Amino acid sequence: MTIKEIVKQKFPILVEPELLNEMEKYCTSRTMPAGSNFIEIGDEVVAMPLLIEGSIKVVREDKDGNELLLYYLNGGDTCASTLSCCMNKVSSEIRATVIDDLTAILVPIRCMDEWLKKYSSWRNFIMQSYSIRFEEMLQTIDSIAFMKMDERLEKYLAQRSAEINTTILLGTHQEIADDLHTSREVVSRLLKQLEKLGRVRLSRNKIEIINLM
DNA sequence: ACATTAATTGTGT
DNA sequence: ACACAATTAATGT
Numbered sequence: 451m452t453i454k455e456i457v458k459q460k461f462p463i464l465v466e467p468e469l470l471n472e473m474e475k476y477c478t479s480r481t482m483p484a485g486s487n488f489i490e491i492g493d494e495v496v497a498m499p500l501l502i503e504g505s506i507k508v509v510r511e512d513k514d515g516n517e518l519l520l521y522y523l524n525g526g527d528t529c530a531s532t533l534s535c536c537m538n539k540v541s542s543e544i545r546a547t548v549i550d551d552l553t554a555i556l557v558p559i560r561c562m563d564e565w566l567k568k569y570s571s572w573r574n575f576i577m578q579s580y581s582i583r584f585e586e587m588l589q590t591i592d593s594i595a596f597m598k599m600d601e602r603l604e605k606y607l608a609q610r611s612a613e614i615n616t617t618i619l620l621g622t623h624q625e626i627a628d629d630l631h632t633s634r635e636v637v638s639r640l641l642k643q644l645e646k647l648g649r650v651r652l653s654r655n656k657i658e659i660i661n662l663m
Numbered sequence: 664a665c666a667t668t669a670a671t672t673g674t675g676t
Numbered sequence: 677a678c679a680c681a682a683t684t685a686a687t688g689t
Contacts, residue, residue: 622671633677638672654671654684666689673682 453477453555460502460526461575469569476561481553488546495535495542497556501527504552505614509545519629520544521586524613530583533576536562599632603640606630607650608662617659 454474457464464470479502482488488506489495499506505524508531509517523529523546531544536559565572593602606629610619623641627634641657644650651658 624671634672635674635677639674642673652672664689667687669684669686671682671684674680676678 453479456502456555457500461500463571463575463578464569465571466569469565469572472561472565473555473557476558478556479553480556481551482548484548484551486548488548488552489532489542489544491542491545493542495532495540495559497558498532498536498562499523499529499554499556501525502553502555504548504550504554506546506552507549509547510543511545516631517545517628518631521583521590522549522610522613528575528579530580533562533580599630599636600640600643602630603637604644604649604662607657607659611659611662619657619659620655621657622655 452474454470456479457470457473464473478497480499484504488499491511501523503525505522506529507522508520508529510520511517520531529546532542535542566576593605597605603626606626607619611617623637624634627637630637641650641652645652649659649661651660
């Protein structure tokens with residue numbers, strides 16, 4: 451499939467034929483296996499990714515090396531942090547690791563300026579993804595500040611399953627605990643509670659969502 | 664198929 | 677939070 455066709459399918463908001471032609475010319479497509487680093491803190495940002503398949507986890511790191519989960523990116527998403535980085539021509543503020551085998555289209559940052567001027571659908575797309583991400587991060591801040599861990603966990607599960615549009619989440623309790631900055635035991639116990647209530651079904655490396663609010 | 668080992672999950676303090 | 681038990685999955689024989 452050509453880049454043009456992929457974009458049409460996954461990013462229908464981008465409409466100008468001219469824009470699609472330019473994307474065909476300047477963008478590259480790239481795949482990376484689960485577990486690899488998409489970008490490291492301090493790296494120079496050379497392109498903005500449009501995710502086709504797979505997912506990426508985006509984190510910040512504090513001075514003691516603790517990771518703070520910012521958000522997950524899935525098919526149809528783009529990375530808002532990359533945006534702000536390349537606008538200001540600075541190095542990456544974030545680390546992004548590939549969670550699920552990734553296919554992405556890379557937009558060279560030198561295209562950004564021009565396309566923002568020339569193509570309204572590109573402008574809308576950027577604005578829209580920026581505001582979606584901003585909203586989501588506000589919610590995350592709210593939940594850290596105001597919600598108890600059981601609610602946070604539930605929200606986390608609900609959000610992740612909605613994002614990748616599946617009722618089955620793969621991964622360990624430890625990984626969830628890391629994302630939520632709590633201990634593995636707490637996650638295990640809360641999950642057990644949810645299972646007793648019939649809201650999830652648990653097995654090793656797998657959580658099946660039955661019924662979350 | 665069975666035993667061994669490593670990783671994940673469960674539980675009491 | 678820690679220690680340890682129990683369970684499950686992966687691997688070798």
